[in-house]
Amino acid sequence: AEEFDPAIHSHRRYNPLTGECVLVSDPRRMKHPWNGQVEPPQSVRLPEHDPNCYLCSGNQRASGEHNGEYEHTKVFPNDYASVLPPPHPLKRAAPPHPLLASEPVVGACDVLIFHPRHDLTLARLSWINIYKRRGRQESIKYVQIFENKGAMMGCSNPHPHGQIWALSHIPTIADTELASMTRYAVNPDVEPSEAPCGPFGRPCLLCEYIHFELRVSKDQGRVVARNEHFAALVPWWAVWPFELLVLPYHRHIPSLAHLTDDEKLSLANVLSQVTKRYDNLFSCSFAYSMGIHQRPLPPREEDIQNADDAENITHLHLHFFPPLLRNASVRKFLVGFELMGESQRDFTPELAAQRLRACSDVHYLDLLD
């Protein structure tokens, strides 16, 4: 009988962070003709200043507030926040029925403008300060940093910006990942390896995974970019066509607040490599949702080096979920089967990594200049 070959046979892969599976389709599916929605061109070159943009320096926001003049980055509370700080009541009446359960949520939603444009990747690292500031406020249990880039990814304003939602609970997905990492850390069946150790004197789930991909796997087929401290790869369990996972590999790092100055530069460098390759893949401004998963709250100074702090079990990582599938105008829709059954991808993660590796990390527009 024929041997099963994941490059040519449909199969599902397990995501150890979420416990969910992704169906990897028969590769012939990619030949499917597309008569569906076509995305408009994504603008790459924006004007330096747009008088109608409510995020630009010196402009008025939709709420009526003024941005003032700013020169580097700027943080302000979202005028249309999903959640607001206390005193919103955190006590509720009994649910009308046990199947209709709910809990109040308080918190804060901030917007971080990355500016000036050419300093994009370093500017992003202002995340670290907001993570620390919001994470130390009353009632906050998790700080979720994310960025929606591109109109097809629901971004409501093309001015480069990210968001920070601080919440009085740990959201479902982060919570599931934390539970998986904790279960892994105490699982007696896990065999010891050469990977760097986290709390409990053992490699964490992600230290172990990236160690395998970089140093043990024979083909390194999923790695796209790396530098001294960080790697970017299409994970084994990738759902989005060109999904990437970005994480430090040389030591266990629970959060942004644990990074040394050298590591911060490495992170900015790997993000710059990733976003350039993305733009180069289809010669367009590549849309994505990016999110950071890390220690729910920033450590106190004395916890940073504490190898036995169970909260340090999580390993800092960034997810990039980009929708484009075939070219600059045909995206993947995660609908129908994906919403009712399970995630499904049309070609293998290894093929995606191969294509991203083949891209230059010099931006195609810089080559034209």
Next chain:
Amino acid sequence: AEEFDPAIHSHRRYNPLTGECVLVSDPRRMKHPWNGQVEPPQSVRLPEHDPNCYLCSGNQRASGEHNGEYEHTKVFPNDYASVLPPPHPLKRAAPPHPLLASEPVVGACDVLIFHPRHDLTLARLSWINIYKRRGRQESIKYVQIFENKGAMMGCSNPHPHGQIWALSHIPTIADTELASMTRYAVNPDVEPSEAPCGPFGRPCLLCEYIHFELRVSKDQGRVVARNEHFAALVPWWAVWPFELLVLPYHRHIPSLAHLTDDEKLSLANVLSQVTKRYDNLFSCSFAYSMGIHQRPLPPREEDIQNADDAENITHLHLHFFPPLLRNASVRKFLVGFELMGESQRDFTPELAAQRLRACSDVHYLDLLD
């Protein structure tokens, strides 16, 4: 101190089918200006026959095959199937590392064309035959029926059609729902109610839920439409702006194969009510993904009436996940926070139900004729 009020305070609601939460935002979020992607108009009136459509009667498909002339509905295997029938090998080599787990998948993907157009809702019930046929084939463990309607919901061809994916495994979401229903059925803490009984002589999770919404809840605030056997409501835990759950309420019904002729007519009728209200909401052809969850495989004749068959624990239900949020051209994007944290909605399910109830169930185009 102020009382918590879910109509005006941000909170999260628990989905007992999936175990996930949805964050219901502060209602002021809906005032957010939208400078993001605008959807093109959705075509409602299609030509009766399009010579370039690969699903129309008498035409050639992209694969080169001919559809032949058909008069009512038509089923054929998807030319670009995600999974294919055996003999694709189901045995695999050991995984390269325990964190890189996978399993082979076989099965079949069918397309069901609903035709003629005006008979749409009854034509859909050909689902029942495919469910029975595919569900009895070798290696099949689950039959997932779904429909993607509208270009913004990733539909690759506007000719009205649905899909049926039969698989050698139970997909993640259906499996999670089944586990929740089974846990509920054997949970000794659940108090008995007047709801109809399923296996084990007790109401199932969904019989209990719909019983509460229709007969116990004081306001019936989430119910949108109902007839003799079926109800359509915005569930307590709805994620998509105008999400609906459609299910039978008068008795426990595990699958499409359990429906009597009267119940089939009721199902067609409620689907017609739902889709007309949807189109009327924003006077457009309303996009959605629809999916059916039910008993994984069709029962044998002798199992249909077997109240003690544990496989009959599941209760037939249809999910409608429609993306439009504000009007015919501004949709909800479940991105960023939703992909990294948890689902989030911008206004309450009760408000959505109120708006859908206010819509006529006579199609707006029929009023124009």
